[in-house]
Amino acid sequence: MDELDEFFSTSNDSSQAHTRFLQFHKFFLPCMYVVVFICGLVGNSLVLIIYIFYQRLKSLTDLFLMNLPLADLLFVSTLPFWAYTGFHEWVFGNIMCKTMLGIYTMNFYTSMLILTCITVDRFIAVAWVTKAYNEQGKWMTWGKAICSSVWVVSLLGSLPQIIYGSVQHLDKSICGYHEEEISVVVLATQMTLGFFLPLLAMIVCYSVIIKILHHVQGFQKHKSLKIIFLIVSVFLLTQTPFNLVKLICSTSWEYYTMTSFYYAITVTEVIAYLRACFNPVLYAFVGQKFRKNFRKLLKDIGCPYLGPSNQRKSSESTYKTCSTTHNVEASSMFQL
Template sequence: MADDDYYVDPGLFNSSLNNSQEHTYFLQFRKIFLPCMYLVVFVCGLLGNSLVLVIYIFYQKLKSLTDVFLVNLPLADLVFICTLPFWTYASIHEWVFGQIMCKILLGIYTLNFYTSMLILICVTVDRFIVVVQATKAYNEKAKRTSWGKVMCLSAWVVSLLFSLPQIIYGDVEHLDRYICGYHKEEISTMVLAIQMTLGFFLPLHVMIVCYSVIIKTLLRARGFHKHRSLKIIFLVVALFLLTQMPFNLVKLIRSTSWEYHSMPSFQYAIIVTEAIAYLRVCLNPVLYAFVGLKFRKNFWKLVKDIGCLPYLGVSRQRDFSETTSKTCSTSHQAEATSMFQL
């Protein structure tokens, strides 16, 4: 793939597997496993993230700060997803799209990976403010929405700056076939350090700090959303850890010694954990959008508008209308302490 947080330079495989039989087995495994995984991520991610964008743009109209964040998140994931067909073809055959496309796709992938992680941080901080500082967040709603737009723009700009090494040093090299990547050891080390910091340790640290305080606040609250909100918190953290930690851990271990590059087991570990990391773009729409009552209500409006499952859509809308009415009749404190009162 393109990004070293999800990208593994194929040249490392070709140069490190000295045993020809193991090398052949590994290439066969990669040629089957990676395209299949890319296809699953492409289809599921494209459908899920496109659906989120359509609903937020045409139905929810970006009325809140959360809406702003949850439009930028699928947008970042979608641009990454659109690069998958190129990497799928390259994983089966070789890189045939030229040096310029190599640089562009490396940059696009990295840009959207960093943006996605920074937006996840913004969502976490936003939930922290809404739950822990509920009254202040409610009184400064318009101001927070404006700041949120600035933060999203800043996330894209910062991500672009950190993507420059991939754009500048990305190149096509011929080993046993043409490969797109960055092949200098010092560049790979720098990129790895940036990606592990910005793409894993920073989001993880923010999640641990913010969600710890949020959990304490929810446990003291009497809102009817408390238990549901706690479940969502654990799901958010669990999703991040289960999808991102294995790949980052394997990369971190491998970076400590070049001996690991020659171990076939580590090459298989990189491929499998990379595939697990990709699942993030498929699961983000479910976790960050469909948990919201308002989003699900608008989803069934969309289903009805396009003529699919009309009776089910009406039934669902009626259910959500009743749920929303009950929600609005509760106290402001109960609403404020809901993790995803979308």
């Protein structure tokens, strides 16, 4: 998290550009951490509350959509610590440093791997709609095993940060990962699990889904295609810049002397973290069933109930009379 702080704390560059960047970095990054924390906390907490108290886990999609906000929620919970450190310095001790680095990294991996699982799940629901519908119990058992495996793999992936993370005392105390010998392996793992694997899954699975939807009759395919396009676009726009900067950084050390390069790292890092704010909207609030339960939550806390009163009856009637084509509609893209 604090590679920039460590670099500039040991740098002898006293140029005006360097000074301007230090001021920018000191205020911009912590402020954005707070914004992402608040938005991510509210959005993911709402999703988690609804899935725990209002929405029974009836499908593999529901299982994944409950694990995703949990991972994002734990991820954003570390941001206030980094925000305080950006304004001041790390004052929470060495054990807390390892803990925060571990939680931050583990839930980053978990979030990205769950996104990959959701993508594959949507592919199975569309490509093998009848089999997926008839074997929901079997898929749920597999889903629980997959979610457990994702958390274990993410924990293993975060071990370097936990083991080698420490507080260094330079111009100020900095919590970070300082083991250069295995940094290439760590970077390769982060880019593989956190970017290339989800991207490959989206390209392959959504390409097949789009092809299938084009041949389905009597289906609101345009809405599903828009959601697919939105999901892929948000992922590319938020994750590609930061991963590209990290890749450039790892291949050419000359960029470490360029102040403009550190502007790019700072800004793209914040953009990448915005995924924790967008995930609840993209993967939960687009579903009719989730929105219905969200209205129930609003009603329970005293807000006026919004939405047509006959929505439930209509949805139940549609479910009872659905054909294979309508099964595709019910399961294709987050129960639209």
